[in-house]
Structures are given as C-alpha cells and as structure tokens.
Amino acid sequence: MKNKKTNIVTTDILIIGAGPAGMVAAMTAMQHNPNKQITVIRSYEKSQVPCGIPYVFGTTLGSVEKNAMACGGNPAADKIEKIIDTVTGVDIEKKMVTALNHSINFDKLIFATGSIPFVHKNFQDTINLDNVFTIRKEYHEVEKLKNYLENRQKIIVIGAGFIGVEMATELISKGKEVILVSGGHVLADSFDEDMALKAEEIVKNLGVKLALGQHANHITHKDEMATGVELCDGTTLDADVIILATGYEPNTRLAAEAGLKLARYKGIWVDEYMRTRNKDIFAVGDCCGRRDFITRDPSKVMLASTSASEARIAGGSLYKLEHLKGFDGTIAIFSTMIGDRVFASAGVTEQRATDENIDYVSGFFESMNRHPGTIPDASKQSVKLIAMRSSGQIIGGQVIGDKEAGEIINILGLAIESKLTVHSLISLQVATQPLLTSAPTTYPIVMAAQAVLANSQR
Amino acid sequence: MKNKKTNIVTTDILIIGAGPAGMVAAMTAMQHNPNKQITVIRSYEKSQVPCGIPYVFGTTLGSVEKNAMACGGNPAADKIEKIIDTVTGVDIEKKMVTALNHSINFDKLIFATGSIPFVHKNFQDTINLDNVFTIRKEYHEVEKLKNYLENRQKIIVIGAGFIGVEMATELISKGKEVILVSGGHVLADSFDEDMALKAEEIVKNLGVKLALGQHANHITHKDEMATGVELCDGTTLDADVIILATGYEPNTRLAAEAGLKLARYKGIWVDEYMRTRNKDIFAVGDCCGRRDFITRDPSKVMLASTSASEARIAGGSLYKLEHLKGFDGTIAIFSTMIGDRVFASAGVTEQRATDENIDYVSGFFESMNRHPGTIPDASKQSVKLIAMRSSGQIIGGQVIGDKEAGEIINILGLAIESKLTVHSLISLQVATQPLLTSAPTTYPIVMAAQAVLANSQR
Numbered sequence: 001m002k003n004k005k006t007n008i009v010t011t012d013i014l015i016i017g018a019g020p021a022g023m024v025a026a027m028t029a030m031q032h033n034p035n036k037q038i039t040v041i042r043s044y045e046k047s048q049v050p051c052g053i054p055y056v057f058g059t060t061l062g063s064v065e066k067n068a069m070a071c072g073g074n075p076a077a078d079k080i081e082k083i084i085d086t087v088t089g090v091d092i093e094k095k096m097v098t099a100l101n102h103s104i105n106f107d108k109l110i111f112a113t114g115s116i117p118f119v120h121k122n123f124q125d126t127i128n129l130d131n132v133f134t135i136r137k138e139y140h141e142v143e144k145l146k147n148y149l150e151n152r153q154k155i156i157v158i159g160a161g162f163i164g165v166e167m168a169t170e171l172i173s174k175g176k177e178v179i180l181v182s183g184g185h186v187l188a189d190s191f192d193e194d195m196a197l198k199a200e201e202i203v204k205n206l207g208v209k210l211a212l213g214q215h216a217n218h219i220t221h222k223d224e225m226a227t228g229v230e231l232c233d234g235t236t237l238d239a240d241v242i243i244l245a246t247g248y249e250p251n252t253r254l255a256a257e258a259g260l261k262l263a264r265y266k267g268i269w270v271d272e273y274m275r276t277r278n279k280d281i282f283a284v285g286d287c288c289g290r291r292d293f294i295t296r297d298p299s300k301v302m303l304a305s306t307s308a309s310e311a312r313i314a315g316g317s318l319y320k321l322e323h324l325k326g327f328d329g330t331i332a333i334f335s336t337m338i339g340d341r342v343f344a345s346a347g348v349t350e351q352r353a354t355d356e357n358i359d360y361v362s363g364f365f366e367s368m369n370r371h372p373g374t375i376p377d378a379s380k381q382s383v384k385l386i387a388m389r390s391s392g393q394i395i396g397g398q399v400i401g402d403k404e405a406g407e408i409i410n411i412l413g414l415a416i417e418s419k420l421t422v423h424s425l426i427s428l429q430v431a432t433q434p435l436l437t438s439a440p441t442t443y444p445i446v447m448a449a450q451a452v453l454a455n456s457q458r
Numbered sequence: 459m460k461n462k463k464t465n466i467v468t469t470d471i472l473i474i475g476a477g478p479a480g481m482v483a484a485m486t487a488m489q490h491n492p493n494k495q496i497t498v499i500r501s502y503e504k505s506q507v508p509c510g511i512p513y514v515f516g517t518t519l520g521s522v523e524k525n526a527m528a529c530g531g532n533p534a535a536d537k538i539e540k541i542i543d544t545v546t547g548v549d550i551e552k553k554m555v556t557a558l559n560h561s562i563n564f565d566k567l568i569f570a571t572g573s574i575p576f577v578h579k580n581f582q583d584t585i586n587l588d589n590v591f592t593i594r595k596e597y598h599e600v601e602k603l604k605n606y607l608e609n610r611q612k613i614i615v616i617g618a619g620f621i622g623v624e625m626a627t628e629l630i631s632k633g634k635e636v637i638l639v640s641g642g643h644v645l646a647d648s649f650d651e652d653m654a655l656k657a658e659e660i661v662k663n664l665g666v667k668l669a670l671g672q673h674a675n676h677i678t679h680k681d682e683m684a685t686g687v688e689l690c691d692g693t694t695l696d697a698d699v700i701i702l703a704t705g706y707e708p709n710t711r712l713a714a715e716a717g718l719k720l721a722r723y724k725g726i727w728v729d730e731y732m733r734t735r736n737k738d739i740f741a742v743g744d745c746c747g748r749r750d751f752i753t754r755d756p757s758k759v760m761l762a763s764t765s766a767s768e769a770r771i772a773g774g775s776l777y778k779l780e781h782l783k784g785f786d787g788t789i790a791i792f793s794t795m796i797g798d799r800v801f802a803s804a805g806v807t808e809q810r811a812t813d814e815n816i817d818y819v820s821g822f823f824e825s826m827n828r829h830p831g832t833i834p835d836a837s838k839q840s841v842k843l844i845a846m847r848s849s850g851q852i853i854g855g856q857v858i859g860d861k862e863a864g865e866i867i868n869i870l871g872l873a874i875e876s877k878l879t880v881h882s883l884i885s886l887q888v889a890t891q892p893l894l895t896s897a898p899t900t901y902p903i904v905m906a907a908q909a910v911l912a913n914s915q916r
Contacts, residue, residue, distance in 0.1 A: 066832040305898035374524040406894030407865035431793040436864030440763035
C-alpha cells in the first residue's frame with residue numbers, strides 16, 4: 001500500500017455498507033433529517049441485486065449486468081455522500097471509522113455490513129478447491145462464477161433452500177445437468193411436507209435430479225479439483241462444479257472487533273429500534289441479530305425485505321424515536337417461483353409450531369385464481385393457514401399459485417404482523433374480479449380461515 | 459296458474475336467493491349448524507357469475523355458458539335443500555314464506571334477494587324500447603342481450619363505473635363501435651382524477667369513444683326503437699343499441715311488503731350481525747342496507763365480495779353470536795382490468811375525503827413490479843395512499859399495475875379494515891422476489907406510506 005493518502009472526512013451519519021439495508025437506511029435517515037450530512041462507505045463501486053443473483057445464471061436475466069443494483073432512481077440519493085473504500089476498523093469511543101484511504105468522523109453510525117456465505121464444517125477443508133463455490137454477492141464474484149460455469153456441464157448444488165432451488169432450476173434452463181442435494185425436503189424451513197412435495201414434483205419435472213434426505217458428508221477431490229460429493233450413506237455423486245447454497249452468516253468481524261455485543265448466530269445485538277447498546281450505533285440488515293416474531297427465538301432468516309424494514313426503523317430513529325412499534329422480530333416471509341408456480345410462506349410451519357409447543361390448528365383451501373374457472377389463464381391457487389388454537393391468531397401461512405401469490409402472501413404477512421385472528425379473516429372484505437382473483441365465494445384466505453375454525457371445533 | 463299444487467315444506471333455515479350472498483350464507487350456516495335443515499329458494503335453475511357478465515359479451519369468455527355459476531364444487535352443498543320457485547310473500551309473524559307452488563315454514567330466514575338495475579328518471583319512459591337494455595343478472599336475460607347484440611354494430615353504453623367500462627372494452631374486442639357516456643370521469647367513485655385519466659387513456663386507445671363530462675339527457679327514439687342519446691349540451695349520438703350501466707338498487711319489494719324496515723337507498727335495515735329488527739330474520743348482500751366503513755354514510759356500493767363477507771357473518775350468527783366484530787361497513791374495495799393494466803381501489807378517494815371534511819394526507823409512489831427492472835415481464839406499478847393527517851390511519855388506496863395489483867389492493871383493504879396507520883406500513887415486512895414483486899427497497903405500499911409521512915410534515 002504505497003503512497004497511501006488518508007482523506008479525513010467528517011459526517012453526521014455514517015453507514016457502512018450499501019446493500020438494500022444500507023441504502024434504505026441512508027434514504028430514510030435523509031428523509032427524517034434533511035439537514036444532516038449522510039455518508040455511505042462501501043468496498044466496491046458496482047453491486048448486484050441480491051435476490052436476483054440466481055437469475056443471472058439461467059435464461060431469466062442471463063447476464064450479470066442486467067442484475068446490477070440501481071442506486072439511483074431517487075434524485076434524493078444524490079445528496080448522500082458515497083465513499084468507495086474498505087473499512088478496516090471502528091473506534092466507537094472516538095466515533096471514528098478507519099478505511100484503507102479514509103478516516104471518517106461520525107455522530108451516528110449504522111452497520112449494514114450484510115452477510116457472507118456460511119460454510120459447514122464438512123466443507124471447510126475443501127471450500128478453496130478451484131471448482132467449489134459459495135454464492136457470494138459481490139459483483140465480480142457473481143461474474144467469476146458465471147464465467148466459470150460457462151463451459152461446465154455437471155453441477156451439484158448443495159442446499160435446497162430458496163437460493164439452492166432457484167440456482168438449480170436456472171442452471172437447468174441453460175441445459176446443465178444439475179443434482180440438488182439436501183438433508184431434508186426442498187424449502188423445508190418454509191413449507192410443510194405436503195406443500196414441499198408439490199415443489200419437488202415441479203423441480204424434478206424441470207429436469208433437476210434430487211438427492212434429498214441425506215446430508216452431504218464431504219466433497220471428494222483429486223488435487224485441487226473437486227470430483228463430486230459423498231452423501232452420508234456412502235453414495236458418491238460426480239460433478240464438474242460444486243456450489244454450496246447452504247445459507248449465510250452475519251458479516252460482523254468489524255463490529256466484534258469494535259467491541260459491540262453479538263447475539264446468538266453472530267449477529268450484532270440490537271433492540272427494537274435497531275440500536276446497539278450504544279445509542280449512537282445502529283445495525284440493520286443481515287449483519288444484525290434477529291429474533292423470530294412468533295417463537296421469539298434467535299433467527300437465522302435473512303431477507304432483503306426484512307432488512308429494508310429494519311433500515312426504515314433505524315433511519316427514522318437515529319436522533320429521536322417517533323413510533324412505539326419498532327422491529328419486533330422477523331415473520332420469515334418468503335416467495336419464489338418454481339417452474340410456473342409460485343411458492344410463498346410466512347410465519348411458522350406446522351412442523352415448527354409443533355417443535356415450539358404451539359397449540360395450533362391449520363386449515364387448507366384450494367380454488368381457482370380466476371372466476372369463473374373458464375377464464376383463459378385460470379389456474380389452481382391454494383392457501384394453508386396456521387393459527388393458535390385458543391386465540392385464533394394467525395401464526396403461519398403457505399400459498400401456492402400463479403404470480404399474484406407473491407402478493408397474497410403479503411396479505412397473510414400483514415395479518416400475522418397485526419396479530420389478527422381467523423375471525424377477522426372470515427369477514428375480510430376483499431376485491432375480487434373475474435380476471436384477477438378467485439371468486440368472492442371461495443377466496444382462499446377466507447376459506448382457509450373457515451377451515452381453521454371448522455378444524456378447531458373438532 | 460291452473461292445476462296449482464302447493465307443496466308444504468318445513469325447514470330450520472330458509473334463504474331467499476342463491477347468488478353469491480345466498481350460497482355463502484347457506485354454506486356458512488351449515489358449517490355452524492350441521493344438524494339444522496337448510497333450504498334455499500331461487501327463481502331459476504341456472505345462474506350467472508355476476509362479475510363475469512361483461513366478459514360474456516367480448517372475447518374473454520365469449521359465451522353465456524362459460525359464465526355459469528358453479529353451485530357445486532363443495533360436496534357439503536349437496537346437503538342444502540334447493541327449491542326452484544318464485545317467492546310471492548313473506549309472513550314474518552307466522553314465519554312462513556309463500557311461493558307460486560310452495561309454502562315454507564322456517565325458523566330463521568335470510569333475505570338474499572340481491573339487486574336489480576337502477577333506472578334513472580331520464581330513461582324511465584324509454585327503458586322498454588326494443589333496443590334499450592339494462593344489464594340484468596338472470597341467465598336468460600344475459601343470453602337475450604348477447605343474442606341481440608350479435609348483429610348490431612353501434613352501441614352506446616351509459617355509465618362509466620366498473621360494469622360500464624368492462625362492457626365497453628369487451629364489446630370493442632368483438633369489433634363493435636362503442637361510445638361510453640358519463641357525467642364525470644370513468645370510475646369516478648373509486649379513483650381520483652389523476653388515476654382516472656390513466657384509465658381513460660387506455661380505454662380510448664382500445665378504441666372506445668368517450669363522451670365524458672356530460673349527462674345523457676334522454677334516449678331519442680322513433681316508434682319502438684331508440685335511435686340514440688341526447689347529451690345535456692344538446693349533442694346527439696346515434697346508436698343501434700343502448701345499454702344502461704347506471705348501477706343497481708336493492709331488490710327489496712318482498713321485504714318491504716313483509717313490513718321490514720328499509721334503510722336509505724331502499725336496502726333492508728340490518729345491524730352489524732346482519733339481523734333485521736326481528737332477530738330471526740337476516741338480510742345479506744345487495745338487498746341489505748349498507749354503510750361506508752370510513753364515512754359512516756349510507757352506501758350504494760354493491761360487491762359480491764362484500765356480500766360474501768356479510769353472508770359469512772349472518773351464517774355464523776343465526777343462533778348465537780360468536781365474535782364481537784360484525785360487519786362494520788363496506789370498505790368499497792374494487793378491482794378491474796382495462797387493457798393490460800389493473801386498476802384497483804379501496805376506501806375513500808381524495809375527492810370523497812374532501813367532501814366528507816376529512817383532514818387527510820396522500821402519498822404516491824411508482825416503481826416496477828419486478829426487480830431488477832430488467833426481468834422480462836416487468837412493468838410499472840403505482841400505489842396511492844390516503845391517510846388521516848393526525849392519526850395516520852389509512853383510509854384509502856388506489857393501485858395501478860399488472861395482475862398482482864388485484865391482490866395488492868387486498869393488502870390495503872386489510873390495512874383499512876384493521877385501522878392500521880402509515881407508521882405500521884412503513885416497517886411492514888413483505889415478501890419480495892425478483893420474478894414476483896417490486897424491490898424490497900421500493901415496495902410501493904411502504905414507499906407510499908413514507909410519502910404520506912413526508913407530505914404530512916410539510
């Protein structure tokens with residue numbers, strides 16, 4: 001690092017990281033504090049839309065460029081100072097952040113350092129092999145993996161969460177041979193077996209080979225090249241490339257070195273207003289410690305939308321608190337598309353409810369997403385609701401349907417977050433329209449709520 | 459009426475009418491009272507999906523048959539006794555309903571007699587002309603209008619509410635020449651001018667001629683055939699057929715004759731549990747008197763989904779009340795598709811809020827419905843929110859977008875019904891996914907809520 005020149009900067013609000021959480025925190029902070037100087041520091045100029053990454057590898061986007069994150073769009077964003085540099089240390093007492101070429105004094109600091117791939121101990125000794133990859137989120141890393149896959153045919157994806165399933169089906173769309181390996185069902189954290197089996201059916205029909213129900217024991221290799229995966233029953237699978245889609249962990253080395261308290265799973269400990277124990281230091285997004293809205297357990301759920309929600313609360317709470325409801329835990333609200341079907345989930349599954357000793361009742365209803373069912377693009381739509389038996393409060397929902405299912409889950413999310421009961425949902429007033437929704441008489445959320453009531457009277 | 463034979467029937471629960479309200483009331487009553495005999499009486503064997511009627515006249519469904527209402531689907535429906543007959547009188551004291559060929563004793567009675575076209579006084583003397591039609595909901599009446607239109611080319615649709623606009627655009631799809639006449643903007647009860655203008659643009663581009671801003675003074679005619687319409691400025695428009703899409707009114711002649719109290723606009727007066735003043739007599743759907751959830755005014759809103767909601771409350775409240783929240787007024791939640799764009803609305807418009815002396819603030823946000831915007835089927839999505847200035851409670855929302863906007867409006871509906879505030883919406887946790895929704899950083903409901911907050915600080 002020759003000729004190093006340190007630029008000394010002073011700002012009111014400093015945000016480390018410019019992913020969705022960092023940018024939303026910056027924008028919200030500006031809205032609430034128009035006269036404060038806001039600065040964002042990030043390592044690289046270009047970045048990727050995190051949830052869009054799987055689509056770079058298939059035919060949907062097909063290019064890294066098309067998945068570039070637009071920082072602009074909002075003219076207000078121009079007023080935010082941006083520094084491209086890598087932070088090396090945070091001095092909380094001196095209120096100063098040190099980067100390779102900068103030294104930045106702040107009044108309020110927000111950590112938005114995101115997450116990095118989690119590597120299970122089974123793979124830690126093989127993770128550096130030339131043809132073993134995690135799915136990293138940096139622009140150049142996505143580019144590197146895409147280039148590497150260009151001429152490779154046989155790919156094993158380990159991990160059947162949302163990213164694993166999306167990667168597998170996108171790679172299939174490019175004519176690759178893909179094996180998806182997981183210890184359980186696909187999307188097992190978000191869907192009960194009855195719904196997951198439907199997802200597996202589609203994944204299989206798309207051409208992905210499923211190796212489910214068995215953990216990957218280790219990656220086999222010859223010199224610096226992985227040759228495949230050995231499952232726990234001893235079976236071996238061959239591959240040209242191995243991709244680990246085994247989750248992420250909070251990127252909190254900086255925060256820990258700065259002396260901030262970490263929560264379980266390594267996230268930065270924050271209160272409901274996203275404040276660390278130091279009232280001038282906040283953390284938002286994947287780098288912060290999360291709890292589950294329903295079970296109150298520490299949570300590993302990482303979602304850009306949750307991050308954005310946290311960032312809005314932090315951005316609006318830097319100098320004064322304005323609203324009693326802070327961030328009260330993640331409702332774990334997900335959606336994805338598998339083939340031409342949407343799978344969406346919020347709250348707890350039945351399995352999770354059982355594990356947590358929740359006395360629950362579930363209800364299921366399937367109808368058509370148009371009415372009458374003769375409308376040309378009509379298809380099936382199903383909703384499963386999970387509610388506390390006695391109070392009737394909605395604690396979980398799963399939806400399968402066409403694209404609008406991606407918004408139906410947000411109705412359920414709002415019901416969960418608002419602690420509504422099945423009684424409220426039964427008399428829910430909804431807009432129904434032949435070309436757009438199920439019939440008013442069979443709107444699936446209402447019917448599933450009714451099924452919950454019927455089942456709880458049994 | 460020779461050889462008339464009166465069948466004497468005794469039932470526990472009798473429902474007059476088998477539209478969406480009647481059938482949902484019957485099904486819900488059965489779920490809550492599995493041991494009671496439930497009977498539905500209706501005039502005709504076959505019926506139409508009410509909201510699907512406009513699509514019979516264009517290319518979307520293109521046939522009356524395809525819009526037949528499926529009464530089955532639910533095996534439980536088979537346990538409901540069905541009588542095809544026309545009710546002629548209701549004796550509340552004797553708890554007896556008289557029909558042409560039946561005499562039915564009941565314990566509980568539910569009126570679900572629906573609505574009939576409203577005919578403005580300007581047209582009352584011309585409504586019986588051979589080529590002047592209202593849009594009736596009976597199967598054979600829809601068939602009759604469809605047959606009549608087969609060989610007619612020039613059509614005037616009077617009234618630019620949802621049915622008028624849907625009729626006009628469907629008729630255009632069949633190559634007809636259509637003029638849409640209205641005293642104001644299209645969909646003026648549900649959208650403010652800024653949104654309505656966008657709808658008009660599309661309607662025009664589809665080929666419908668718009669004659670807006672002027673009431674139709676009267677229908678011109680020669681002998682028994684209408685020749686056109688004279689507008690209030692004296693302009694005359696020629697037509698082969700004139701269709702009145704000028705709303706509906708409660709069908710309550712029977713109820714009035716039975717001595718039940720009617721509310722303003724002729725609906726049967728009911729309380730929040732859909733009970734008339736007689737605790738054994740209920741009314742649901744378009745035949746009952748409605749209030750507006752927000753303004754508390756009597757409301758003319760008629761929606762099958764609202765009817766279904768009322769019917770579920772009535773069906774569950776016949777013998778005992780189970781949940782404090784009854785039907786607390788219509789939130790006027792609508793959606794439709796114009797061309798390839800969805801227009802959806804819930805609650806009050808800005809105009810209505812002004813008329814009602816509501817101190818409101820609105821917020822608007824437009825983004826893309828996919829992220830990144832390079833996803834192949836991405837299109838614009840915009841949300842307008844209207845909230846009480848001081849409390850921040852959401853009282854209205856308008857959405858324009860692709861098909862999923864039909865469910866986004868239901869998120870807003872739930873927010874309105876639950877009396878949520880913009881503060882809750884700002885930290886709303888939503889599922890966002892590249893192929894299905896806008897970006898987590900720009901989810902339009904959240905951004906519109908933020909705009910409301912920003913605008914209220916001005």
